[in-house]
Amino acid sequence: MRERILAIDQGxxxxxxxxxxxxxxxxxxxxREFEQHYPHSGWVEHEPADLWQTTLAVGREALERSEADGGxxxxxxxxxxxxxxxxxxxxxxxxxxxxxxxxxxxxxERCGELKAAGHEAEVSARTGLLIDPYFSxxxxxxxxxxxxxxxxxxGQLAFGTVDSWLIWNLTGxxxxxxxxxxxxxxxxxNIHTQDWDDELLSLFGVPRTLLPxxxxxxxxxxxxxxxxxGRALPIRGVAGDxxxxxxxxxxxxxxxxxxxxxxxxxxxxxxxxxxxxSSNRLLTTMAYRIGGRPTYALEGAIFVAGATIQWLRDGxxxxxxxxxxxxxxxxxxxxxGTYLVPAFTGLGAPYWEPDVRGAIFGLTRNTGVPELAAAAxxxxxxxxxxxxxxxxxxxxxxxxxxxxxGGMVVNDWLLQRLADLVxxxxxxxxEIETTALGASYLAGLGxxxxxxxxxxxxxxxxxxxxxxxxxxAERESRVRGWQDAVRRLTHD
Numbered sequence: 387m388r389e390r391i392l393a394i395d396q397g398x399x400x401x402x403x404x405x406x407x408x409x410x411x412x413x414x415x416x417x418r419e420f421e422q423h424y425p426h427s428g429w430v431e432h433e434p435a436d437l438w439q440t441t442l443a444v445g446r447e448a449l450e451r452s453e454a455d456g457g458x459x460x461x462x463x464x465x466x467x468x469x470x471x472x473x474x475x476x477x478x479x480x481x482x483x484x485x486x487x488x489x490x491x492x493x494x495e496r497c498g499e500l501k502a503a504g505h506e507a508e509v510s511a512r513t514g515l516l517i518d519p520y521f522s523x524x525x526x527x528x529x530x531x532x533x534x535x536x537x538x539x540x541g542q543l544a545f546g547t548v549d550s551w552l553i554w555n556l557t558g559x560x561x562x563x564x565x566x567x568x569x570x571x572x573x574x575x576n577i578h579t580q581d582w583d584d585e586l587l588s589l590f591g592v593p594r595t596l597l598p599x600x601x602x603x604x605x606x607x608x609x610x611x612x613x614x615x616g617r618a619l620p621i622r623g624v625a626g627d628x629x630x631x632x633x634x635x636x637x638x639x640x641x642x643x644x645x646x647x648x649x650x651x652x653x654x655x656x657x658x659x660x661x662x663x664s665s666n667r668l669l670t671t672m673a674y675r676i677g678g679r680p681t682y683a684l685e686g687a688i689f690v691a692g693a694t695i696q697w698l699r700d701g702x703x704x705x706x707x708x709x710x711x712x713x714x715x716x717x718x719x720x721x722x723g724t725y726l727v728p729a730f731t732g733l734g735a736p737y738w739e740p741d742v743r744g745a746i747f748g749l750t751r752n753t754g755v756p757e758l759a760a761a762a763x764x765x766x767x768x769x770x771x772x773x774x775x776x777x778x779x780x781x782x783x784x785x786x787x788x789x790x791x792g793g794m795v796v797n798d799w800l801l802q803r804l805a806d807l808v809x810x811x812x813x814x815x816x817e818i819e820t821t822a823l824g825a826s827y828l829a830g831l832g833x834x835x836x837x838x839x840x841x842x843x844x845x846x847x848x849x850x851x852x853x854x855x856x857x858x859a860e861r862e863s864r865v866r867g868w869q870d871a872v873r874r875l876t877h878d
Contacts, residue, residue, distance in 0.1 A: 390457045391829050392449060392619065393822040394441055396466045396548050397627065398487065401440035403448035404822040405459060408835065410845040412817060413457065416447035423484060428491035431484035434472050437548060438555050445615050462556075462610065463623035463829030465630035465821050466548040468571045471525035473536070473596070474551070476544050479559055482533045485548070486525040493524035500524075505589060512576045512583055514661060514670025514682075516738075522547060523573035523590040530591065545596040547572070549624050553607050556621065561608035564598040566675035567629035575600070577661055577672060580680060603629070603674045604832035623828025625674060627821045628652045631791060632673050632683065633828055634820030636846040638839050641786035643777070643810075645770060646821070647794035649696075650734075651688035653770065655777045655785070656681065666736045666776035676831065676839070684780055686735035686773035690728040692794050694762040697730070704755050712797045714759035723748040725768075725871040726761040734769075736776040739876050747871045763800050767807040768868040774808050789813045791820040798850070805852045809861055816847040 388407065395402040399422065405414040420436040449459060469488035474481045486492070497517050500506070506517045515521055526545055530537040546554065547568045553561050569575040569582075574592060576583040582597050601607065607621035625633065628646065632654050635644040640658035645651060654673060661670050661682040673683035695708045705711060725747045727733075732740035746761070770788075778785050788810045794800060795814050805812040817823050827842045836842050854861070 388455070388457045390452055390459050391826040391835070392445065392459045392462045393825040393829070394445060394462065394464045394552065395627070395822040395825065396437060396441055396464070396552060398467045398489070401437065401444050402822065403444035404819065404826075405448050405452040405457060406823060406826040408830070410817060410823055410826070410847070412819065414448045414451035416444040416451070418444055426492070428494070430487040430489045432470065432487055434474070434481040434485050434551060437485065437551065441552055442614060449615055459619060460835065461622040461829040461833035462619045463825030463827075464549050464552055464621065465625055465627050465825040466552070466568070468547065468568060468626040468628065469520055469522050470548050471522045471529070471545070472548065472551045473526065473529050473543050473545050474554075476542050476559075479554070482536055482543065483529055486529070488520055490525065491519050493519040493528050496524050496527070500589070509573065509586065509589075511663075512578070512586060513570070513573050514577050514663075515573050516667070516669070517573070521571060521573040523586070523592060526596070527591045540593045541595050543596055544598070545592070546598055549626070550598045553621060553624070556610045556614055557608040558611040562598045563601050563607055565601055565603045565605070565624040566680060567603060567626045567672045568624070569600045570672040571626060577670065577680070577682070580675070602676055602678060603633070604676050604828045606832065620833060621829075622832030623825055623830070625824060625828055628654055628685065629672060629674055630824030630828070631821045632656065632824065633842070634817070634822070634824030635789040635791060635815065636843045637673075637789060638843060639786065641781070641783055642789065643774070643785060643787070644789045644791065644820070647691050647766065647790060647792035649691065649693045651691040651766065651770065652685065653688075653773045653777075654683040654685045655781065656683055657781055658682065662781050664776070664780045666780055667738050668735050668773070668776055668780060684777050686776060688766070688769045688773070689731050689734045691766045693730065694726065694728040694765060697728075698759065698762055704758060711759045711763060712799045714756045715763050715799050718756035718760035719752070722753070722757040722760060723867070724753055724757045724761040725868055726758065726765050727871050727875055728762070728765050729875060733872070733876070736772055737872070737876060742875045745871070745875055747874070763797070764803055764807065766794070766800070767804045768865065770804060771808045771865060774810065785810060787811050787813055789815065791815065791818045801850065801852045802855065805854045806856045807861060807864060809854055809858070811854075812852045813848055814850045816849045
């Protein structure tokens with residue numbers, strides 16, 4: 387039998403299952419989308435049953451495909467959309483409300499009140515996070531206050547991010563647990579003590595009885611019920627999606643950065659065993675926790691990356707497929723001077739300007755589809771540059787290699803421009819779906835397939851390595867143009 391690992395990747399719009407062999411290669415995949423719910427402006431919800439049923443379906447499908455060619459799955463790893471909040475009844479297993487998704491903004495007013503009362507500095511010191519509706523704490527408080535009878539019966543309720551919800555269902559309600567990376571995104575977990583924080587629980591009105599046990603990323607999360615996947619599997623690895631990508635990219639050395647380019651972009655830099663407090667409005671978070679030893683990271687979020695290319699396609703009709711952006715960009719004049727600031731929903735780190743909106747600067751009669759395509763792709767590079775500079779300042783360190791993944795990085799033109807404008811060596815791995823791969827690596831570590839991060843490091847395989855090809859002076863000139871465009875938006 388060919389020994390393998392199953393990874394569940396439960397995302398914001400779909401659930402996927404990928405079976406990897408022990409060399410980190412994908413050998414079977416299944417994916418299903420599910421419905422998004424928008425009951426009010428700024429509200430985003432999922433049916434918890436949809437998350438569970440699609441996960442069950444893709445897991446079964448991937449296992450069947452793997453077994454068809456003689457594969458034997460040894461362990462299961464889970465990675466998930468972060469911060470999304472579910473509360474359910476421990477006795478019945480039924481959710482008390484739809485899941486409140488990480489994108490949801492319904493608690494913005496409550497977060498504003500907490501900031502105005504002067505709580506953000508203390509919350510940030512304990513959690514590494516900024517007070518924002520993005521995180522789970524105010525979502526839990528909202529559910530307890532707005533679902534009839536919820537707060538009164540809180541003692542029989544359970545809270546979990548999506549990983550906890552899946553673990554609960556996979557184990558038939560026997561295990562209520564999460565891992566340190568998902569816990570660190572709730573705004574209730576003290577990243578220094580590595581435990582739920584009683585003062586934060588009091589501040590946000592969350593009873594400790596609701597909370598799951600916090601385990602390492604590579605740990606024993608129980609056995610799946612045989613009725614789920616048709617066999618019992620040990621759940622041995624769990625991490626939030628961006629943290630799983632850190633592991634999948636084997637960014638185990640301080641200074642290494644992974645940057646995932648999808649609809650948006652999330653960059654995490656390994657800072658080692660010491661959490662680094664940001665002076666540039668980045669987030670301090672967990673990279674992973676293995677063997678009881680936490681490793682920390684600085685995180686920056688770009689709200690819009692691949693969504694800019696989708697806008698060129700769907701909003702403006704300038705291209706028929708996202709892949710065309712590369713061909714057009716190659717035809718653009720090198721000195722086109724066009725800057726597209728894609729602040730469709732504001733600007734993320736390090737600006738945190740939620741109310742600004744996008745703009746295009748430098749338009750001339752010579753500006754055409756090639757120049758707009760190039761400007762859209764370059765916007766991703768410039769934003770990555772801004773994050774890299776902020777990370778270097780916070781960590782007071784020379785940055786290492788930038789490892790990239792996600793759907794956008796199949797674009798070779800983008801890789802070269804990224805290296806040029808960020809000024810770092812850019813590496814694309816053989817396996818660009820590194821989130822699921824990281825979940826498999828963690829499950830392998832938890833199951834004893836690998837006994838050290840060094841062994842996992844040896845699994846990483848390079849597909850393409852790109853070095854900067856322009857001089858420092860040219861890079862600085864182009865970056866000044868970008869910064870001037872951003873300044874016009876943020877200072878108006």
